[in-house]
Amino acid sequence: MTPVLSVSGVSRRFSTDVLKDVGLELSAGELVTLVGRSGSGKSALLALLAGFDQPDVGEVQIAGVPTETPPPWSTMAVLPQSFGLLDELTLEENVAAPMLFGGGPVADALARAGQLLARLGIGELKRRYPTEVSTGQRQRVALARAVAGRPKVLLADEPTAHLDHATVDLAVRLLLDFVGEGSACLVATHDPRLTARAHRRLRLVDGQLFEDQ
Numbered sequence: 001m002t003p004v005l006s007v008s009g010v011s012r013r014f015s016t017d018v019l020k021d022v023g024l025e026l027s028a029g030e031l032v033t034l035v036g037r038s039g040s041g042k043s044a045l046l047a048l049l050a051g052f053d054q055p056d057v058g059e060v061q062i063a064g065v066p067t068e069t070p071p072p073w074s075t076m077a078v079l080p081q082s083f084g085l086l087d088e089l090t091l092e093e094n095v096a097a098p099m100l101f102g103g104g105p106v107a108d109a110l111a112r113a114g115q116l117l118a119r120l121g122i123g124e125l126k127r128r129y130p131t132e133v134s135t136g137q138r139q140r141v142a143l144a145r146a147v148a149g150r151p152k153v154l155l156a157d158e159p160t161a162h163l164d165h166a167t168v169d170l171a172v173r174l175l176l177d178f179v180g181e182g183s184a185c186l187v188a189t190h191d192p193r194l195t196a197r198a199h200r201r202l203r204l205v206d207g208q209l210f211e212d213q
């Protein structure tokens, strides 16, 4: 089966060699974690995969097609460390946004948004605005939004950094259900509560990618 995301021979240099001959494949159904020391290149790799940056050499393919620009939201969602929520929209409108961009009915999008927020324990906050909730609550909204449009690939950067133990459990279950419906997810994380439940674990060391056994 064609991987949903594949990377071959990718290198990227800024003032030093940040990524060296990186290769990886993500298949539908996989939750894969990416660990590495601060500065090891995790965010740089996610930026290349998302099409926000281009490799000096090598290729990134989505569903077998080479990418040079960010793919549409329906194909790939990115959950950045900074969340990227829209302060003018309520929490449920933020979560519904990718579905509305996809042309779906408003009522259906808001209903799914409410369900996702409830699964993450903040259903009762859905009419609030991002500035009216805590950092951990905003992080949950960003996670709900990232899976809402059922993208083929989700790239997430430290998605549990502000969550307590019980909430991480809700987040991991949501991600496992998300990939179980046929998507793939790559998560850069330092969180052992997340890596422990991933299907595979990748590690960046000095710009090279290894798979933990």
Ligand SMILES: Nc1ncnc2c1ncn2[C@@H]1O[C@H](COP(=O)(O)OP(=O)(O)OP(=O)(O)O)[C@@H](O)[C@H]1O
Residues within 6 Å of the ligand: 014, 015, 018, 036, 037, 038, 039, 040, 041, 042, 043, 044, 045
């Ligand atoms: N756009 C850029 N221009 C110059 N240098 C960059 C750029 N992006 C990343 N780097 C450098 O590449 C290296 C890897 O950075 P990156 O942000 O990918 O690390 P990281 O593993 O995500 O770290 P952290 O866990 O602290 O977020 C760092 O030395 C960083 O300074």
